[in-house]
Amino acid sequence: MQNPNWSWPFSAAANNPFFSQPPNPLKNPFDWSAWQTGGATSAQDPTAWMQQFFAQIRQAMPDGKDAATAEWQKAATALSDSMTTQWERWSELFSHAGGGAPGSGAMHSGIQNLLDEQMAPLGLSREVTRQMQELADVHAQMGPAIAKLQEALSGFPEQFQKALAALIEQRTHAGQPVTSLRGMIDLWIEAGEHAFAEIAHSDAFSRAFGGFTDALSRAKIARSKWLDGQLQTIGLPTRAEMQTSHERLQQARRDIRALKREVAALRALIENQQAAPASGEAAPAASAAKKAAAKKSARKATGKRASAARKGAATHTQQED
Amino acid sequence: MTGFSMPNMPVAIDPQKAMQEMANWQMKFGALQANLRGLQDETNGVTARECVYQQDKVRLYRYAGEGNRKSPPILISYALVNRPHMMDIEAEKSLIRSLTKRGHDIYLIDWGYPDPADRVLSLGDFIFGYIDDCVDEVRRLTRSDAVNLLGVCQGGCFSLCYAAANPEKVANLTVMVTPVDFQTPDNLLTKWAMHADVDQAVQAFGNIPGDVLNVSYVSLKPFQLNVQKYLALLDIGDDPEAVRSFMRMEQWIFDSPDQAGACYGEFTRKFHQENQLVQDALSIDGVQIRLDRLTMPVLNIYARDDHLVPPAASKALASKVGTKDYQELEFPGGHIGIYVSGKSQKLVSPAISDWLIARN
Known part of the structure; x- marks a missing residue:
């Protein structure tokens, strides 16, 4: 706690x-x-x-x-x-x-x-x-996650002091001592950036940062679930319900889009085939359109299948059933 | 920082001069306050444009090329992060205006601001959906089989994927500050993303709030971006136009749309965590993305001092493309300076324009 x-x-x-x-x-x-x-x-x-x-x-x-x-x-x-x-x-x-x-x-x-x-x-x-x-558990986990992040940053003051001393020494050796407040602030910023970069690039910080993000996400998910439960008791739409609806709707839009493209490609193919007998010159164009339509159709179908499989689309499941 | 004591070091600060400095800051601060008062937001850029196509929240804008010179039209695919008016933020610092002055019609994809219903939009929805539709619209408007695509940062990644999947629709490809190898040793964003369960984050947040991204970006250089930048504002506090210019950038930086959840999760996992793009291991909606399918001419522009997309991350493209017509341009500046600095107007836009004209 x-x-x-x-x-x-x-x-x-x-x-x-x-x-x-x-x-x-x-x-x-x-x-x-x-x-x-x-x-x-x-x-x-x-x-x-x-x-x-x-x-x-x-x-x-x-x-x-x-x-x-x-x-x-x-x-x-x-x-x-x-x-x-x-x-x-x-x-x-x-x-x-x-x-x-x-x-x-x-x-x-x-x-x-x-x-x-x-x-x-x-x-x-x-x-x-x-x-x-x-809910209580995931909130309790925030504490250790924040502590780990703080721990990862704990070496900062020492790193900073070292970086600042090194920069000053460097300036002194170069015969350019700090002569203004602004010069001092700039040096402070440079040292701070240097010290922070040392930590920020470390694996320990990366892991602590990931852990903190995950803890935050878990807390938010648990809170949403709890809120959904409350909404359900008073008959209001829940986030989960909206998510399901939006996913189904978007999948339907994808399917319609893929079908439209296929229809357009087929229409172009038919038009080119109809035009072909009238002009010998149109034949290569028709052939190219046919290839393009076939290629596009195949690719879209592959993409659609993969997309449907990934999203567990009902249409795909029914086909397999 | 408690307990911190200054190391034993030679600091030759004259007290009189220090007092003078502080008095100067006071004056600048007073002037800055006066100059900040009443400043309005400017969100749409400075060059005239028209919306030529729209779908959902996506808008395709056209900026008409100037003069009689007919230079090749360009379609810009901007990142989902931040707003695209950064490319047209001020008259003298506008990459778009600079290109239209050279006779290019510019088409710009503006992704808009996703709302919670857009959390389900995937990477494929953006690349094979919205971008493809915008490409088709530009092809129709320009009566051409293929477009000249210019991708910016994450929009560059999208452009690489799109062009690799649809090489017949892209005549020439330009990418700017675009990461290809996401796991170069100096890529801090990837390091921070490596150990987070991004799918869980998306489940938790839905769309990833723009403010969360802002915190991450500012934290990459916390001293420079939280302290030094505002000291620099103090320096220009008595110059109304400079303050105005600063505030335009400030507004742009923090005007961050939320990221469509599903797309963000997929992008972070596949690009940052698994580095699939550079390994030719990327698959989007079942479409394999192989960079050697980039057979059109490619211009890769990166920024030498870019702390978000290190040069090495961009330059990895060189050995992966399938074209022999590949060029790189190094810009001496940072991730933002490549669009808004004076140098950019002199170097970047002429380079893009000349490169395109030579290939059309």
């Missing part, structure tokens, strides 16, 4: 108006949004919620006036006891890790513990917890 900003997604989730609807976990027990803010019996005490849930189910069942119904009630009770016991175990694990529903304060501290202990999340909020874990 080197980056103090790592916790932002949780505070953002806690402040998110979509997470603060009135809790009613019994309305739909599989609607996880009801867990996010939770009531006294749900978010803070999931076992109590579970017991309440099964009690309601039992109440909703008809009285056992005959043997068959009594058997059903018995089975339901056994099932509820078994699941409640199971839930208690899971809950214990979560309590150990902090527990709580996503977006709640308990959830926040729970995530910290899960991260600290690298514990796999459980239960209905598993996927959301996993996503937040990932």
Whole structure:
């Protein structure tokens, strides 16, 4: 947890108006949004919620006036006891890790513990917890990546001082001592550039720079995924959805373009062939056009196939199927 | 830099002179502030032009050649990085104007500003899509079978790929500050890109923000580009026209379009990380790019002091092309100076013009 900003997604989730609807976990027990803010019996005490849930189910069942119904009630009770016991175990694990529903304060501290202990999340909020874990994790990785970059640059002051001393010495030997402030600044710039270049060209810096870029990208991807999840819950288009649409559209444009070119080449070929009998001189031109069209068609087809293969175009898949 | 102490060195700075210097800076700074106030952005270059073709965000502009002299038309494929008006940034520092004055019609591809929907555009979409369409449009407008293609930096890489795949459509090829071997020892951009998971970056960012690239470019020479450059601005602070000129460049430098994600990822991986172009191992949308298919005349212009594209990265083209008509021109300056310096107008545009006229 080197980056103090790592916790932002949780505070953002806690402040998110979509997470603060009135809790009613019994309305739909599989609607996880009801867990996010939770009531006294749900978010803070999931076992109590579970017991309440099964009690309601039992109440909703008809009285056992005959043997068959009594058997059903018995089975339901056994099932509820078994699941409640199971839930208690899971809950214990979560309590150990902090527990709580996503977006709640308990959830926040729970995530910290899960991260600290690298514990796999459980239960209905598993996927959301996993996503937040990932988000927190990639943000936490920014710290070491920045530290490595700083480490790669750490030799700069020493390099700079050496470069500046060397330049001064060089000037002195040449009988050109620094005589103005501007001359001093220019020398400072030259030394700085020289020292930085030494580091910037090094493999260590290149790797640290790459590591930093990758860490930044991972954080941004995780954040986008999280944001997409939020957008999905309120029925707005997501980035991923737009990406899919744009890719399909662009592939369709490529295909149309390739077809247009082929049609144009074929049209030219036909026109030249039609013109050929009328004039003996047109024959070579027709022949050249035919060759060019054939070559172009072959190349476009190759390109199209490769492009389609690379992009997993549906048309290509269908042909292969 | 805490704890830093000056080495024991002879510095002969006269206190009186130092005071004078500081007073001078104060005055320049005051004048600079006055000259910066109210300056407007100028984004489209200075030479008259018309849009002759457009597709999506791509525009093809035509700058009409001057006079009765009919010099060969030129199609310029600019890089996706930064905006193309750098080639026409000021009347006296405009490569485009310099060429139109020599009678060339100039066609310029402006890629526009990609938005998030453009993140799926691939290298092939740019090279075999947009460039091919612009080439066809220029062929149609000029009633010629093949164009004179001029590629700039990354646009030069695109031009090499395009010309190698479509040699029948390119009569003459000029590339400027164009890397071919991306892994020369002095190529810092490649070194920084080597260990990054670029596909993951594209997944994360979609389009790669122009500001991210700006940070990278400025970080290549952090002292010069963050300190020295602005001290130089202070030096010219009392010269309104010089300040204006400086600010045009400043605006151009930081007016960076985002990079279409898929294209950026593919370019970084195939060109920088795997160095496929110089090894003839490059394949774009299934089309093999072999530099020995460059059978048309090739003019390769590189900048001697280029810190972005080292000369060796460009000169690697010499041994790879299939043509015997290959020429190099070394420009005594840097990556940007090759377009906007006074020397450029005297050296580069006449060289391009003469070279083309001799082959048409």
